[in-house]
Amino acid sequence: MEPSGDGAAQLLAISDLHVGHDENRALVEAMRPSSEGDWLIVAGDVAETVEDVRWALATLTDRFRRVIWTPGNHELWAHPSDPVTLRGVARYEHMVALCRALGVTTPEDPYPVWTGPGGPVAVAPLFLGYDYSFLPPGCATKEQGLAYARGTGVVCTDEYVLHPDPYPTREAWCRARVAATERRLGELPDDMPVVLANHYPLHRHPTDVLWYPEFAMWCGTTLTDDWHRRFPVAAVVYGHLHIPRTTHHEGVRFEEVSVGYPREWRKRSEPPGRPRRILPMEVGPGDRGAAPGLGGGRGGTR
Secondary structure (H helix, E strand, O other), rough: OOOOOOOOOOOOEEEEOOEEEEEEEHHHHHHHOOOOEEEEEOOOOOOOOOHHHHHHHHHOOOOOOEEOOOOOOOOHOOOOOOOOOHHHHHHHHHHHHHHHHHHOOOOOOOOOOOOOOOOEEEEEEEOOOOOOOOOOOOOOOOHHHHHHHHHOOOOHHHHHHHHHHOOHHHHHHHHHHHHHHHHHHOOOOOOOOOOEOOOOOOOHHHHHOOOOOOHHHOOHHHHHHHHHHHHHEEEEOOOOOOOOOEEEOOOOEHHHHHHOOOOHHOOOOOOOOEEEEEOOOOOOOEEEEEOOOOOOOOOOOO
């Protein structure tokens, strides 16, 4: 790996690369670390096909000291264009095997410890899913929420191509993943700070700026609402919303690090495809990045 600069090592993060789009693929081809010691978190939605995921992660592992991946919903789609027809848990396990063959850290591996500037900090890639508990106002059940969403025309593509096999529902899969992950996080040393990296936000507050708030149903679970308080969290990294920005909630930094689709990132003032620095922490509180709702879209293809 040839570094592009001689700065101190950084823990970086990016998500929602969507390399099925040629312009996004070019962003990955151009991506370089600033130091030979840089780590990169890739927080899901690399692509819809196994081969595109393989290409992107192989490209990045050739350049960064360590790549850490957690799946988004797109990697788990049984997409009609993908010759790999695995579904549900079998598809996820296939992705994990692919990552391990490339040397990429997955949610099934021991959490690596960042010992560079800002460390030591454990980096925990999570795979949790969602359980429809981020309901629209006035809705008390999943069924009511889905009926409301269908009435507005905002329905996530997951409803058609993300299968939970062998779990009976996506929410059952989510709850099993949350329980298993909670146990693992509870085993971390009490004095070890942790960066939590998940495709979906671990708290509902980042979804408050969605153009279509009903899309929040496909964006996480209330089961993780207190994780930023229960565990010694240095930062929460996530994507999925395509609204890159920094927020703070109850004193904890939440970083949305997505690239999104070309039609979205073309509207932003900052150049696309630049990973966000997680550690060492940048100085300065407050929100940063795209204006609320920018790139929110209709949500159906998130």
